[in-house]
Each structure stands twice: as structure tokens, then as C-alpha cells.
Amino acid sequence: MTAMRREAAAPSGVAGVGAGRLRGRLGHAAFWTVMWALGLGALLYLLLPTLIIVAASLTASDYIAFPPHGLSVRWFVRLWALEEVRVAAGRSLLIALAATAISVVLGVAAAFPLVRSRFRGREGLNAFLMSPLILPSLVYGLAALMFVSAIGVPLSIPVLVLSHVAVIVPYVIRTTAASLSLLDPHLEEAARSLGANAWNTFLRVVLPNLVPGIATGAAFAFISSFDNLTVSLFLADPRVETLPIRLFAMINFDLDPAAAAISAVLVTLAFAVVVLAHWAIGLTRIVRL
Amino acid sequence: MAITGLSRRDVLAGGMTAALALAARGAGWAQQKELVANTYGGGWEAGHRLAIAQPLEKRLGVKVTLVSMLAAELVARTKASAGGRPPVDVALVDDGPFLLAIKEGVFQPLPMDKIPNAKRIFEKYRPKEPFGVPIGASQIGIAYNSKKLKTRPSSFADLWNAEYKGRIGLSTPASTLGTVTLLSFARLKGGDEGNVEPGFEAVKSLLPSVASIQAVPANLRTLLERGEVDIAPMWHHDTSILKSKGTGVEFVLPKEGGIAGLAWLAITKGANTELALEYINQGLAVESQQTMAGPPSFIGPVVEGVEVAAEWRGIVPATPQDLEKLKTLDWPRINLQRAEWINRWNREIKV
Amino acid sequence: MTPDGGRRGPSPRPPRWTHHLRLWQLVLPASLFLAVYFAVPLVMLFWWSFHAPGVAGLTLGNFHKLLTDAFFLQTLWLSVRLSLEVTAVTLVLGFPLAYLYTRLGPVWRVSILFITLLPLLTSAVVRSFAWIVILGKQGLINGALVASGLVDAPVKLLFTLDGVRIALAQVQLPFMLLPLINAMEQLDPSLETAAVSLGASQARAFFRVTVPLSAPGIVAGAILSFALTISAFITPAMVGGGSFTVMPTLIYQSAIVTLDWTIASTTAFILLAVALLVVWGGMAIARRYRYGPAGG
Numbered sequence: 001m002t003a004m005r006r007e008a009a010a011p012s013g014v015a016g017v018g019a020g021r022l023r024g025r026l027g028h029a030a031f032w033t034v035m036w037a038l039g040l041g042a043l044l045y046l047l048l049p050t051l052i053i054v055a056a057s058l059t060a061s062d063y064i065a066f067p068p069h070g071l072s073v074r075w076f077v078r079l080w081a082l083e084e085v086r087v088a089a090g091r092s093l094l095i096a097l098a099a100t101a102i103s104v105v106l107g108v109a110a111a112f113p114l115v116r117s118r119f120r121g122r123e124g125l126n127a128f129l130m131s132p133l134i135l136p137s138l139v140y141g142l143a144a145l146m147f148v149s150a151i152g153v154p155l156s157i158p159v160l161v162l163s164h165v166a167v168i169v170p171y172v173i174r175t176t177a178a179s180l181s182l183l184d185p186h187l188e189e190a191a192r193s194l195g196a197n198a199w200n201t202f203l204r205v206v207l208p209n210l211v212p213g214i215a216t217g218a219a220f221a222f223i224s225s226f227d228n229l230t231v232s233l234f235l236a237d238p239r240v241e242t243l244p245i246r247l248f249a250m251i252n253f254d255l256d257p258a259a260a261a262i263s264a265v266l267v268t269l270a271f272a273v274v275v276l277a278h279w280a281i282g283l284t285r286i287v288r289l
Numbered sequence: 290m291a292i293t294g295l296s297r298r299d300v301l302a303g304g305m306t307a308a309l310a311l312a313a314r315g316a317g318w319a320q321q322k323e324l325v326a327n328t329y330g331g332g333w334e335a336g337h338r339l340a341i342a343q344p345l346e347k348r349l350g351v352k353v354t355l356v357s358m359l360a361a362e363l364v365a366r367t368k369a370s371a372g373g374r375p376p377v378d379v380a381l382v383d384d385g386p387f388l389l390a391i392k393e394g395v396f397q398p399l400p401m402d403k404i405p406n407a408k409r410i411f412e413k414y415r416p417k418e419p420f421g422v423p424i425g426a427s428q429i430g431i432a433y434n435s436k437k438l439k440t441r442p443s444s445f446a447d448l449w450n451a452e453y454k455g456r457i458g459l460s461t462p463a464s465t466l467g468t469v470t471l472l473s474f475a476r477l478k479g480g481d482e483g484n485v486e487p488g489f490e491a492v493k494s495l496l497p498s499v500a501s502i503q504a505v506p507a508n509l510r511t512l513l514e515r516g517e518v519d520i521a522p523m524w525h526h527d528t529s530i531l532k533s534k535g536t537g538v539e540f541v542l543p544k545e546g547g548i549a550g551l552a553w554l555a556i557t558k559g560a561n562t563e564l565a566l567e568y569i570n571q572g573l574a575v576e577s578q579q580t581m582a583g584p585p586s587f588i589g590p591v592v593e594g595v596e597v598a599a600e601w602r603g604i605v606p607a608t609p610q611d612l613e614k615l616k617t618l619d620w621p622r623i624n625l626q627r628a629e630w631i632n633r634w635n636r637e638i639k640v
Numbered sequence: 641m642t643p644d645g646g647r648r649g650p651s652p653r654p655p656r657w658t659h660h661l662r663l664w665q666l667v668l669p670a671s672l673f674l675a676v677y678f679a680v681p682l683v684m685l686f687w688w689s690f691h692a693p694g695v696a697g698l699t700l701g702n703f704h705k706l707l708t709d710a711f712f713l714q715t716l717w718l719s720v721r722l723s724l725e726v727t728a729v730t731l732v733l734g735f736p737l738a739y740l741y742t743r744l745g746p747v748w749r750v751s752i753l754f755i756t757l758l759p760l761l762t763s764a765v766v767r768s769f770a771w772i773v774i775l776g777k778q779g780l781i782n783g784a785l786v787a788s789g790l791v792d793a794p795v796k797l798l799f800t801l802d803g804v805r806i807a808l809a810q811v812q813l814p815f816m817l818l819p820l821i822n823a824m825e826q827l828d829p830s831l832e833t834a835a836v837s838l839g840a841s842q843a844r845a846f847f848r849v850t851v852p853l854s855a856p857g858i859v860a861g862a863i864l865s866f867a868l869t870i871s872a873f874i875t876p877a878m879v880g881g882g883s884f885t886v887m888p889t890l891i892y893q894s895a896i897v898t899l900d901w902t903i904a905s906t907t908a909f910i911l912l913a914v915a916l917l918v919v920w921g922g923m924a925i926a927r928r929y930r931y932g933p934a935g936g
Contacts, residue, residue: 063514084355154370237376238327238354238356238358238377239354249330252505252508253331253334253357253507254330254507254511255511255514255515
């Protein structure tokens with residue numbers, strides 16, 4: 001490395017400069033080649049599995065194949081006929097909607113003091129409210145199961161819904177708080193100065209501007225609940241089988257294109273959420289949350 | 290707006306109580322019309338759905354939910370729910386777990402007079418204690434891909450054949466299949482349920498030829514289907530499913546005797562007994578048994594009067610005579626040691 | 641023009657119950673809910689890990705039983721090793737992509753984020769299933785390997801540890817990527833350019849300037865990736881097919897199959913403790929590296 005420094009600092013003669021520059025250019029090219037190769041490789045690595053499973057769901061054959069043997073939507077049609085899949089999907093939808101609704105109420109309310117109030121322990125409280133995001137859901141699922149059993153409550157859909165709320169509410173809090181902190185205080189000042197009271201300002205100035213943030217948080221929360229397997233596995237009673245649980249069982253017993261079709265539906269849902277998030281807030285801003 | 294005479298709080302309280310009462314009534318009402326039954330996944334679930342659940346739903350207008358739960362989990366969850374609703378009303382379990390569950394006290398005794406179709410059960414299969422009825426007969430043999438392997442195996446001892454090197458699949462004792470495999474190897478080398486040491490030695494000596502060891506038999510079936518393994522000890526019904534897909538997989542009963550197994554239906558304590566009895570009775574009906582003996586479940590019938598199609602005869606055990614040629618296992622003895630075998634396998638056997 | 645669009649009259653009055661509301665009280669519902677339904681169960685788990693069946697009162701019995709069991713220690717070590725390997729792979733793959741992100745225009749950025757977020761929002765079951773399809777002997781990877789001549793015969797990947805490594809790395813990559821991007825976005829790109837103009841090669845500038853300055857992002861990403869991998873249950877279960885055991889499998893088995901909740905709690909406790917230890921160790925090493933050679 002010292003050689004490079006010497007060379008760069010004191011190129012000896014014209015030839016030396018030329019050689020130094022050539023090495024520099026080669027080094028530059030090599031560096032960027034490696035970067036691009038790894039970067040594109042990573043992108044492909046991220047994307048391929050999703051694409052493959054969607055492609056596999058369109059197979060006309062009786063068994064999972066990639067590339068698909070012939071294109072057909074018969075497996076999607078078949079899904080509708082599979083009663084257990086329909087029921088599980090409906091249940092997952094119900095649970096996700098309920099959990100998201102509760103999370104929005106709890107989360108939006110909580111976001112305000114976190115952004116606007118100054119009280120002792122605010123940082124700590126914020127960390128606490130975000131903690132479900134980093135604690136392994138496996139451990140939480142076990143803890144929730146034991147807790148519910150200890151207080152003598154039988155497993156049921158409401159129990160499952162509440163456990164989902166616990167793990168998804170941080171999403172709503174985070175995006176709402178971020179949205180709120182980005183809100184221009186001048187807007188509220190202007191409304192106040194024109195005669196609106198606090199409540200009216202909230203309803204007509206603050207809330208509408210928060211909608212993108214809340215909507216994005218709600219969308220993330222919804223899909224987290226819909227997709228959730230780990231917590232649901234612990235708390236699920238056979239009578240409350242969710243779609244991911246049904247899918248898990250299906251895949252464990254038989255590699256059926258029907259499972260691929262269900263997967264493709266879930267991927268489409270995820271796609272919709274990402275598009276919504278981009279439209280509402282912009283993906284580049286979400287990263288900074 | 291205040292409602293004259295009542296404060297808002299009173300209305301709210303009243304409303305909630307009414308709602309709860311309705312919900313409770315609704316739940317109770319729903320319970321009469323709802324049944325949860327356990328099956329194994331894949332072919333068994335499809336077979337039970339077609340042959341038992343759907344006819345029952347049509348006939349009685351009730352809702353039958355099928356779930357798949359392993360025996361161990363079923364026993365554990367039923368015990369945990371003691372006093373309340375058990376996780377399933379009707380349990381489906383193999384021989385070994387069936388005896389274990391009876392010992393653990395999770396099943397209720399069956400009033401056999403309420404199950405008229407039970408009279409048609411083959412004499413040989415009839416249970417000694419009234420805690421369950423057999424619902425299907427199975428046998429374990431060797432599944433091998435006849436398109437890829439030239440030599441047809443005739444015994445478990447043939448697994449050591451050079452042609453099969455690197456293509457064998459095995460199950461761990463975590464499943465009935467794996468337990469039976471281990472014992473079959475033990476018996477080959479002179480051991481039995483009391484002395485399984487020769488079995489472990491045999492497995493270890495076979496390891497160089499083993500391509501994959503799976504805890505879940507269904508995974509083994511997947512591997513066989515996709516050509517990742519080409520020969521494995523397997524249940525006849527899993528093998529039949531593969532055969533019916535045209536993969537070239539064939540089923541062979543080892544000449545030293547395959548192993549017979551019965552699957553049992555039982556009713557958990559605290560279950561919806563009335564409906565559960567209907568379910569069991571439906572399962573033992575000749576039409577249901579006939580349906581289950583064919584695709585996609587290929588389960589051997591347990592009642593008289595069922596015809597097994599010619600191409601499946603010999604694979605699907607159609608009569609007790611078929612099963613007579615097979616050995617049965619000393620499950621009480623196995624149950625005592627099974628956990629230890631599983632642990633030992635986990636520690637010592639690695640591909 | 642009045643704020644309510646021209647209508648005359650006083651603006652609507654807020655509901656009476658809001659009169660008594662303090663702003664900070666709004667955080668109570670969420671806080672209380674999480675305290676009861678999230679914190680209390682975890683405390684209970686902690687509490688239960690110090691109990692054992694058949695033994696009254698607090699006991700270290702379970703800890704002793706587990707930590708002296710060869711199979712348990714083997715599993716624990718496998719979990720730690722696997723998670724470190726996967727984290728390393730996600731770092732090597734994720735860093736160049738994060739770097740590219742900071743150097744490219746908005747269309748690229750949105751595309752990269754799109755491709756990163758999509759798997760995140762897809763269920764782990766789906767992602768693991770995709771890998772089951774890809775890892776078979778006739779699957780994509782083996783197809784490519786055989787076609788390129790790198791191997792003579794298809795490699796056994798499905799239901800093996802190697803296959804799980806490949807699947808897990810992809811599943812965790814977004815968790816490494818997002819903190820990295822977050823951190824690297826805040827770096828001043830002119831620093832690197834300055835280093836180059838002072839005579840360093842691009843690679844040197846990268847390794848001597850950009851990487852150390854991205855340390856917070858690397859640490860955050862590594863912690864997240866490691867913690868999530870060591871507690872991953874679904875992918876090892878599906879793609880591994882039960883052919884090997886990791887800590888989450890043990891926890892699930894003791895909780896659901898054998899129903900020994902004290903052992904399950906103790907196992908979970910040990911898992912969390914070990915994960916924390918590794919994370920602290922990693923952070924300590926990272927700190928020493930940061931104040932070390934970069935200064936010299």
C-alpha cells in the first residue's frame with residue numbers, strides 16, 4: 001500500500017504518470033465490475049424466488065414444475081373449489097382486518113404524544129413500543145401461549161387477533177409518528193390564526209395529512225398479520241386455522257401447484273402493499289423511517 | 290343525546306351483556322353443528338374428506354373441519370385443554386400412539402351400540418378395549434423406482450445392494466414408519482423390540498448408501514417423487530399415490546414379512562360426542578370404506594364387503610388374510626422406549 | 641373566507657370527553673396493551689424458565705439438564721454457526737447493493753427498494769416454498785451448476801443444511817440491506833471522491849473511507865440479520881425438512897409436541913441470552929476496529 005502512495009504522490013516522469021493512470025483506470029473498472037456483479041447478483045437473488053413461485057403456479061401440469069409445463073390458471077380456479085383453503089383465507093382476512101383496525105386506533109393515538117409531548121421516559125417508551133419488531137416472534141408466540149393458558153382463557157380467534165396486534169402495532173406507530181413529525185407546524189398555526197379551535201384543526205388539517213402515513217402503516221400491519229405463521233402456529237387452535245398455517249401444512253404433505261397458487265396470491269398482495277406504500281409516502285422515504 | 294331515564298353507561302352495559310349472551314348461545318348452538326376431526330395430511334385428508342366429511346355434511350347439514358395433527362401434539366393439547374373443549378373431537382392415531390393416548394386418559398370409552406356399522410369390522414381387527422375403532426389398514430414395505438433401478442428388492446436386507454448406493458431414503462423413529470424401519474432392521478439381525486441394538490448397528494452400516502434421512506414421511510415421499518432418492522421403506526398408501534402419478538414407483542412386500550398397522554378413530558374427552566359417533570359410523574360404512582380404498586387415499590378397508598381394484602390388490606391390504614402374512618409389533622413395549630430411540634438416533638445417526 | 645369553506649356560524653365544538661384529555665394520555669392504550677399482552681407474557685416466560693416439572697419453587701434444574709445435554713449443545717452451536725455464516729453472506733452481498741443504491745439515480749433506487757421490500761412483505765412460508773422448488777435436483781440451481789460444468793451430477797441441496805443456508809441468506813438479505821442503505825445514505829459521497837482525488841484507488845477509498853464510515857449500518861444490519869436468523873423457525877423447518885435441528889425447532893417441539901413449557905421457556909431464554917452475547921461480542925469487536933486501524 002505504501003507503494004501506491006509513493007507512486008501517486010510522486011510519479012516519476014511521463015511514463016510513470018501514464019502507468020499510474022492506467023493502473024488507476026483498470027483498478028477503477030475492476031472495482032465497479034465487482035460492485036455491479038455483486039449488486040445485480042444480490043438483486044437477482046432477492047427477486048428470483050418470488051418470480052419462480054409465481055411462474056410455477058401457472059403450470060398446466062399436475063405437479064410442481066419450473067419452468068412450468070404449459071401455462072394455465074387452472075390451479076387458481078382449483079383454489080376456489082378447495083373448501084379448506086377458502087375457509088382459511090376468509091379467517092385470515094377477518095383476523096387481519098380486526099387486528100389492523102385495533103392497531104390503527106392504538107397506534108395513531110400513541111404516535112401523538114411520542115412526537116408532540118415532552119415527558120420523561122419518552123425515549124424509553126418509544127423503544128418499548130417498538131420492541132415487538134426485534135423480539136423473535138417465536139419466543140413471543142410461546143410466551144403468549146403460556147400466558148393465555150395461565151390466565152385460563154381458551155384459544156380462540158380474539159386471542160389470536162390480539163397477539164397479532166401486539167406484533168403489528170409498531171408499524172402503525174412508526175409510520176404515523178414519522179408522518180406527524182414531518183408535518184409542517186405552520187399549517188396548524190395558520191388554521192389556528194384563522195379561527196379554528198384545536199379539535200377542528202386536528203380533524204381538518206392534521207388528520208388528512210397523516211392519512212398517507214397511517215395508510216402505509218396500516219397496510220404493513222395488515223399484511224404482517226395476514227402472512228404471520230410463527231405466532232399463529234403457537235396460538236392456533238385447529239378451529240382457527242389461518243391461510244399461512246394451511247399453506248404450511250399443504251407444503252409439508254404434498255408439493256402441489258395449488259400451494260404455488262396460494263403463494264402467488266400472497267405475493268400479489270405484497271406487491272399491492274409495496275405499490276401503495278410508494279404511492280402514499282414514497283419508498284425512498286420509508287427506508288429512512 | 291341522552292336517552293331519558295337511562296344513562297349511556299347503562300345502555301352500554303346492557304348491550305354488552307345481551308351481545309355476550311347471544312354469542313354464547315350462538316357458540317353453543319354452533320357447537321352442536323360443528324365437528325373437528327383429525328386426519329393425516331395429503332392422501333388421508335383427501336380420502337376422509339371425500340368419504341366421511343362430505344357425506345356427513347350433506348346428510349346431517351353440519352360442518353366438519355379436518356385438521357392434521359401429529360399424535361403426540363394431539364395428546365398433549367387434549368390434556369392441556371382438560372375441562373374445556375379439546376382441540377379435536379375425533380382423533381386419528383396409529384397403533385402405538387393409540388395405546389399411549391389411552392394410557393394418558395385422553396379418549397372416552399365408546400358406546401359400541403351407537404356405532405351400528407362397527408358390527409362389520411373384521412373379527413381380527415376388533416379392538417380389545419372399547420376406546421376406539423380401526424378405520425384403515427396399512428402395511429409398510431419397500432418403495433422403489435422401477436424406472437431407475439433394475440433390481441427389484443425382495444427384502445430389507447437387499448438395501449445393502451450395491452445398485453442402491455447413494456439412493457436410499459430413511460425415516461427417523463419420530464414417525465411410525467421410522468420406528469418400524471428401525472425394528473425391521475433389528476429383526477433382520479436377530480434383535481427385537483427388547484433389543485434394538487442390532488437395528489442401530491444395521492442403520493449405521495447402511496449410512497454410506499443413504500442419500501437422505503427425513504423425520505417426516507411425507508418429505509421422503511416428496512424426495513422419492515422428485516428422484517432425489519429412489520428406494521425407501523414406505524407405507525403402502527404413500528407408495529400407491531406415487532405409483533398413480535406414473536412415476537414408476539412400485540411397492541414390494543419384503544419376504545421376511547411386511548409390517549401391518551391399523552389406524553384408529555377415537556373420541557376425545559369433552560368432545561361433541563353425538564356428532565363424533567356419527568362421524569365414526571360414517572367412516573365404517575361400506576361406501577366410505579370403498580371410497581377410501583381407492584385413489585387418492587388407498588387405505589386398506591377394515592370392514593367386510595369392500596372390493597379392491599385388481600391393479601392395487603397386493604399393495605392395498607384388502608382382507609385380514611393379507612395382513613395375516615404380516616408381522617405386528619409389540620407397541621406397549623415400543624412406546625416405553627421410543628423417546629429414547631429418537632434421542633439416540635438424533636445423536637448418533639447422521640448422513 | 642372562513643376555514644370551513646364559507647359556511648357561517650361557529651365551528652363545531654369538540655366532543656365533551658376531549659376536554660379532560662391530556663395529550664400524553666393518548667399513549668396509554670397502546671402502552672397498557674403491550675404491557676399486558678406483550679411484556680407480561682415475556683416476563684412469565686423468563687419466570688417459567690427457572691421452574692421444572694415436578695419441582696417446587698425456583699430451580700436451575702432445566703438449565704442444568706439442557707446445558708449438560710450433548711444434543712442440546714450441538715444444536716445450540718449449529719444455530720450460532722449457521723446464523724453467523726448467513727449474516728456474513730448477507731453482508732457480502734448486501735454491501736455492494738447498498739453502495740450502488742447511494743450512487744444511482746431515483747429510478748434505480750425505487751427499483752432496488754421495491755425488490756427488497758417485496759420479499760419482506762411476502763410470507764416466510766411462501767419464500768421457503770419457493771426455495772424448495774428451486775433447490776431440487778432438477779431445480780434451477782442444479783440446472784445451472786450442471787449446465788455450466790461446475791459439477792458432474794446434481795448436488796443434493798433439498799432438505800439439507802446447505803440448502804437452508806442458501807434459502808436463509810436470501811430471506812435475511814432485506815434485513816441487512818435496509819439498515820445498510822439507511823446508514824450509507826447519510827454518508828457524504830464527496831468524502832470518497834476526495835480520497836480518490838488524493839491518489840487512492842477506487843477500491844482503497846472504498847475500503848478505507850466508505851466501509852468504516854458505514855460501520856453503524858453494518859452493525860445494525862448484522863445484529864438484525866443475526867437475531868432473526870438464529871430465531872428463524874419456518875425456513876429451516878421447510879427447507880431443511882427436519883433433517884437437522886436448530887434451536888427454534890427444539891422450542892417448538894417442547895412447547896407443542898411434548899408440552900413441557902418449562903423446558904421450552906428455558907430453551908427460549910438460553911437462545912435469547914446466547915444471541916445477545918454474540919451481538920455484544922460483535923459490537924465490541926466492531927468498536928475496536930473502528931477506533932483502531934482507521935486512525936492509523
